[in-house]
Amino acid sequence: MPSITNEKMRQLVNKYEQNVIEIRRDIHMHPELSFQEKRTSELVASKLEELGIEVRSGIGKTGVIGILKGSRPGKTLALRADMDALPLDEENDLPFKSVNAGVMHACGHDCHTANLLGVAMILSEIKNELCGTIKFIFQPAEENGGGGREMVKEGALKNPDVDAIFGLHVKQMPLGTIEVGHGNIMAYSDRFILRVKGKQAHTSNPQQGVDSIVISANIITALQSIISRQIDPLETATFSVGQINGGTAPNIVPDLVEMVGMIRSMSKNTREIIKNNIEKIAKSVAEGMSGECEFIFKEGYPAVFNNKEMADYVKELAIERCQDIKDDLDLQLPPEFDLKELVRITDKPSLGAEDFGFYSLEVPACFFYVGAGNQAPVHSPKFMVDERMFKVSLNLLSSVAVKFLNQNSITI
Template sequence: MKVDIYDKIMNLANKYEEDVIKIRRDIHMHPELSFQEVRTSEIVAKKLEELGIEVQREIGKTGVVGILKGRNPEKVIALRADMDALPLQEINDLPFKSINDGIMHACGHDCHTANLLGVAMILSELKDELTGTVKFIFQPAEENGGGGREMVKEGVLENPKVDAILGLHVGSMPLGVVGMGYGAISAYSDKFTLRVKGKKAHTSMPQQGVDAIVIAANIITALQSILSRQISPFETATFSLGQINGGTAPNIVPDMIEIVGMMRCVSKEARETIKTKIEKISKSVAEGMDGDCEFIFKEGYPSVINDKELTDLVKETTCERYEAIKDKIGLNVPQNFDIKNLIKVIDKPMLGSEDFGFYAQKIPASFIFVGSGDSAPPHNSKFMVDEKVFKLTLNILASAAVKYLND
């Protein structure tokens, strides 16, 4: 009987699972912050070279790219993992607990990196059966700084030109639940600063100054009407003023207040409206009160938009592979198992951000979530991943890539 390529992937996933766990624990123990992933990217590059995969280093500072060419290398799929950790003290009791003080892999990026290396191990053995090219993207700085933006800027989607990209995130859902969504699944997130300027005076003679605190108070109140009056009630959008600083003494009319906020929107249009209105209202309120206001916008991550066709392909692959491996992966699959119950369709975008959006802006993309147990939410000192999740993530990612190329 001919063993099909997906069964081969399953066997190879079993073969390499232990190696993947070993790599994951090593990376977990030595977490590195955004754009400082020197040790991690060295592990990645070395392993890819060992597998005979063409390697490019220092793309987007500390990023690594691997290129695996199959039989007809024209069609190209990219698979992306992020490598950075968070400035957080781990309080889990693990034999491979972080040894870097105040730094922790609390978002599962150690798993994403190890998993993608595992997929590289699997696919490099199946090279002769691949009808296309797989580009492995190991990016820095998802948490802080937009490593995805840097890699795209440095041409990671070109030479060879990438036709589609897949990514996944492990996280706090019951082990084995797969979350998928169509269209926008995460939000644009942008930071802005308002610098309100007035004129100093003694508080006994306020008429000689321009009180920046009073102007700021009016601006803060006026901005609240943007969401209720300028944005459609059907639109998913919000912003908050999370920080305010200024003033020097109780008896001085202050001349400078700084307000820092964050906006999160799903559509480009809402983002543009909110951005323009914040600037316009703040400036006109300040001017009307004889002060001034400077608006500084710092572009964050764009929404992740999941391509319909590509997401269907991932969904179909997930269903097929789940059915095939369910008895072999030791997940607590319910008696009357139905894969449909394990795939959670995300119908509302989360308002968090994910820098996979930088790729999804350019080419068809699909990003999924795979439950790795719900110990604690991500970005928490107690975040933990059930490593059984690799049984699923190795199979899903490798199989979806092959399906895309070979279909």
């Protein structure tokens, strides 16, 4: 089936861009926390219905899935956006500033949701020229709670079975740039709790107690050897004790300390080594000092794995569109600038986490970044995007979908 020309795609992007910006501003003004995205998911469902797209709501609590069929048989492609906001007070002075106190779209999920609705508008208009099926996955709770896990558990990748999935994230990078990599691009991220138990005593008689603070200090020191002595130096991993609480008064030997930390690792094997060693060392140190230690492991998000073939779809299309991106955004670049440099190939994974990892565990996937300007970074109360980025994100995600589906048509 012939593909959509670059020119046609640019026309479609121009046609829907303003609508997408309006939707984004509406969502930005009414942010909702993880698993509370009621208004947002209703808005998404109604926009999809307006397009005549089959809608399934209430998946993973507040998730929404739209299913669009092309005119010929083919593969099923999923495109994913996240809908939730963060517990922050917005410090931007905008006409569409958050009206919900203490809640703000500071990670750009308003943009991801609006963008995917825009892609749904574009692909609906050209559905007669598409092979296969597109699943638009709007998930809740990326920030807190693993909405992606719930969506997968509730069958988001089944019926029809998804052959590949793409997702994107806005990033504090120059407008017009795109970043993509393959392999593990983000880390496993898990939480652990260490509960150190001792025995209370008066500090004038420490021999009558078991000091949980002294034990904890020794545990923290002993844990530092895990990365340097248990992990292959060529592997990437880190962990930190980020919270420590214990004691009630300066003159009491405390009987309880609780420490909470995060482990970030690039492979399942490294994750296991760190997890097992934290438990072993913490328990042995505590026992050796006459105390006890309870270890609790809270599994978080799996690493995001970009399949090479899927990442190449994004990379090749992005490189192909560099001239259009420059023209559409009116980028002022020095004459010697090689336009291909707008596409950054990540060779360095990030130890950040994303629950897109739950999808990339199941099907070939690619998660990429679109430059949203150089304003404040994500998770900041001043986070802001340059909305001209929609020209890039709408075009690229729609083009990736068209290319994937039409290259994988099924002849009958």
